[in-house]
Amino acid sequence: MTRTDPIAELLFGESDATPMSTEPATVKPWEQARACLRSAPKGWLSTVRPDGRPHAMPLMPVWADEAPWFATRPASRKAANLARNPRCVITVADPALDLVIEGTAAREEDEALLHRVAAAFKAKYEWEFTVRGSRVQDDDLPGSPEYAFYRITPVRAYGYGADGLTATRWRFG
Template structure:
């Protein structure tokens, strides 16, 4: 995310025929949404297949350089989908928030960034990646398979309160 905090606003207003709150005081700050995603042990990533069908898979996110990052093998369906269409959605929940983050994915390539991401995976999950010659490997698995790290730059997000009556939209551009 670049440029500081996103704009937070009510998702619905009084003109909408919905039981959602239109009280500005219910708008949640981005730091609460970020904490939800940053602390989540698991999230769901949705991508688009080449034929237009949706694809959703669980993943283990980490928070690095003000954005969520995940690991996957370059030959996985999600990596192949993202190579063709870099738009995605990450969803996650905690006790106070259901969060939907729309974003654009870029693969992390710089060796210094790869090392920071690998260290973050180790700190959060105990998942040890080896970085060498600009590539990432999981040495704990047979054959030490290659992985890629993918950063999601949020473009828009939606948060729904646990009360079922509050909703916030964050716009990043």
């Protein structure tokens, strides 16, 4: 059985020599992290290049089908990196939370799911994609370029409060 909500816990304990809160009451709910990702107009995706160097690029994330998603061109550096190594980090922020999600990204090709993700992009950014079978295209651009939708499956996530003193770690099972 797959758990949909992660275990939330304090990131720092009493023995840590940091000014961070160790009060259990400061643990952020996962819903706050989801809301941050839903509302963030921009995020950053970090992947690993074939030679091991990091690669970070801005992107426009959406929340759909209970997961974070992003779109990229299939020939992009991030798509090539993910084809070789699906591990990645996505970061977003809103006024109340800085969010870091570690996980794996996978390209989706299921037509029904592609339609739901395309609807999320249209609702959030007014960015309209056309889904044709397992292909996603932007018909508003010359040549109707192809895009790929990637779902990020979180492994762990970190949320840092705007006060700079609270931190939560979420572990996914």
